[in-house]
Amino acid sequence: MKRTITAATAAAATVGASLWAGAALAQAPVLVQEPTWGEVRAAEGELVPVAQAQSGCARDLSADGLCFADALAELKARGAAEGLVLGVERPVRDRDVVAGPYGAGWRLYRVRVGGQAEIRRVELPTSDVRVPRGCFALPGEEVRYGVEARGPRTLAREFQTVTCGGPARQASGPYQPLGRAYATGDFWPATETIHAKGDVRPLAAVRPDCPPASVLREGVCYDETIRTLSADPKGKDLDVIAAKRPVALDDRLGAGEVMQTVLKKRGKGFKADKRWFARSDVRVPHGCAPAGEMFFQVVSQGDRPMVEETQVATCGAPLAPEPVAVWEAYGALLPLVEIGGNANCAPEHRLTGDACFTPLVNWMKSKGLSRTEAVMVDRSYGSGTRLFNGGPVRFSTVLVTADANGVYKAERRSGYTASIVWPNGCRDHAGGPSDSEGLLIVNERGGRMAQAFAWAACPVRR
Numbered sequence: 299m300k301r302t303i304t305a306a307t308a309a310a311a312t313v314g315a316s317l318w319a320g321a322a323l324a325q326a327p328v329l330v331q332e333p334t335w336g337e338v339r340a341a342e343g344e345l346v347p348v349a350q351a352q353s354g355c356a357r358d359l360s361a362d363g364l365c366f367a368d369a370l371a372e373l374k375a376r377g378a379a380e381g382l383v384l385g386v387e388r389p390v391r392d393r394d395v396v397a398g399p400y401g402a403g404w405r406l407y408r409v410r411v412g413g414q415a416e417i418r419r420v421e422l423p424t425s426d427v428r429v430p431r432g433c434f435a436l437p438g439e440e441v442r443y444g445v446e447a448r449g450p451r452t453l454a455r456e457f458q459t460v461t462c463g464g465p466a467r468q469a470s471g472p473y474q475p476l477g478r479a480y481a482t483g484d485f486w487p488a489t490e491t492i493h494a495k496g497d498v499r500p501l502a503a504v505r506p507d508c509p510p511a512s513v514l515r516e517g518v519c520y521d522e523t524i525r526t527l528s529a530d531p532k533g534k535d536l537d538v539i540a541a542k543r544p545v546a547l548d549d550r551l552g553a554g555e556v557m558q559t560v561l562k563k564r565g566k567g568f569k570a571d572k573r574w575f576a577r578s579d580v581r582v583p584h585g586c587a588p589a590g591e592m593f594f595q596v597v598s599q600g601d602r603p604m605v606e607e608t609q610v611a612t613c614g615a616p617l618a619p620e621p622v623a624v625w626e627a628y629g630a631l632l633p634l635v636e637i638g639g640n641a642n643c644a645p646e647h648r649l650t651g652d653a654c655f656t657p658l659v660n661w662m663k664s665k666g667l668s669r670t671e672a673v674m675v676d677r678s679y680g681s682g683t684r685l686f687n688g689g690p691v692r693f694s695t696v697l698v699t700a701d702a703n704g705v706y707k708a709e710r711r712s713g714y715t716a717s718i719v720w721p722n723g724c725r726d727h728a729g730g731p732s733d734s735e736g737l738l739i740v741n742e743r744g745g746r747m748a749q750a751f752a753w754a755a756c757p758v759r760r
Contacts, residue, residue: 325740325749331624333758336434336464339479341615343427343456343488347372348445349385349407350452361417363387366409368451373411380410382420384443384454392447396454397440400491404443424490425456427614430481433462434618438471441489458489458614465618469760487585489614494586496579496607498599500526502559502570503541514570515540515559522602523561524568536561537577538570539594539605551594551605579607586613622755624727626734629718629750631742633658635674635696649698649708650674657745658698659706669699671714673748679739681746686736693737693748716750727753 347369355365362385369383386396386404396404400423410416425441436459443454459473466473500523508519518540527536540557558573582588589612594605635653643654658672673685676692685693695714700706714737727734735752742749 325628327628327754328626329623330626330753333621333623334464335467335621336461336618338436338466338468338473338475339433339460339462339477340457340475341427341429341433341460341479343425343441343458344382345446345453345455346443347381347383348390348452348454349383350389351387359415361385361407362419366407366415366417369409370411370415372451372453373409378411380408382424383407383409390445390452390454392445394445396443396445422491422493422610424492425458425488427456427458427489428485428487429458429460429489429615430462430479431484431486432482433460433479433615434465435489435615436461436466436471436473437617439473460615461618465621467621467760486615487583487613491589491610491612492583492586494580494582494588494609494611496581496609498597498604498606499579500536500538501541501545501594501596501603501605502538502561503545503603504543506544511567514561514568515557515572516542518542518557518559518570520561520568520570526602527561527563527568534563540570541594541605545596545603547596547598547603549596550608551596553591553593556594556605580609582609582611583613586611621758621760623758624730625724625754625756626751627718627720627724627754628738629716629752630671630714631740631747631749632695632714632737633661633670633672634739634746634748635672636678637674637676647706649706650696650710655698655706655708659700662698662700662706667700669697671711672696672698672708673714673737679746681739681741683739684733684736685739685748686733688732689736714750716752718750718752718754720754721756724754724756727755 349364349366349369351363352365355367359365359367364385366383373381385407390396406420408418408420427441439459441456441458444457446453446455459475460479462479502518502520502523504517505519509521512519512521512524514520523536523538527533538559538561540559541551542555558576559570560573561568561570580592588609590610592607592609595608597604597606635655635658637653640654640656643656647654647656647659649655653674662670674694674696683691685691695711696708697711698706698708730753737748738751739746740749
């Protein structure tokens, strides 16, 4: 059965009597369910070797002032061809924790084992931490490294503090994990930051040696792309990213440094039109989300300059949902009409043929009403009876109206106007049981009426 809910414009909600302060309701809301709180746990990843400053380190085993000799020995002992290594600027010891912004005192390196060791900086933070699906990320809690001394070598365990089973009771850190986060099924993608890539697209840029005929828009030289389009006899246009400045290989161009244009053949010449709407081909993997602005990376394809659209994205477990408490809120009071009713009912008050509307007509006259919604039930029910779709009580709704001559009519309706007032921030409680919304029979105004009710999920302050 359909119903209409009216949202209020009150202040943000919190658990407690003040939640519904100012709401003109006949009955105060009832707390149905307290928030479900999660447990703070640690999701663990791999044990990675640590590189730090060390005197007497061979030059070919050093990078950025760090010695990778022990890290290489650990990787060789594992039989690994390559692996991640944690590089730290300051000395660390057993039980230390390495954390903070990436590149500020620590960073990761990709080390290849072989005759000549290859040590490369990792541009973005990555890890093998995979958070169980029943757990969620906490704000400010990125992957950290717990240092462990293993004989002569120093290693570090990747871990991320998460909440499992629901939001954490504590609104912000520092958090103290109760133990490891154990998997009960699937995992979220690994916690890391990546470059999500789009298509490689033709590039035109400002160039001082450009032939004047190839400068088609705002000083941008299109000679390379003109040759590309000219070589395609069937081609009519070409999507071109136009850089507003000279560029070099590996440059990164922000959105404000480029124009998205379309190079078109025009008679014996060419023109470059700006796109009305920017086009993006970036494919962000499932389980990742864009983080920061998109940019274009200058690359080469053969001898032609090109750009690759790139978006920084963060991957891993999403943040925990906000904690909510479930309340039962109340709204409109609707008069009740019982099927059967008074045997001595006036014929003009048997508006549906099976119910006597005399009490309702008298009530409408006393209130000066010419129309009202009403609820019809199959027999008399006591206060506290709940009417809901699929429930044990048969009920329906009607719209009763009176014309200028005092003639009353009843029109069956598919729903009713609940007029339930919710404070700002509350929302319909999705997924509740069948009796989480409907009508409640109450003793009101000298008789029994049906009051609309529905469960609402309201945010909780921590």
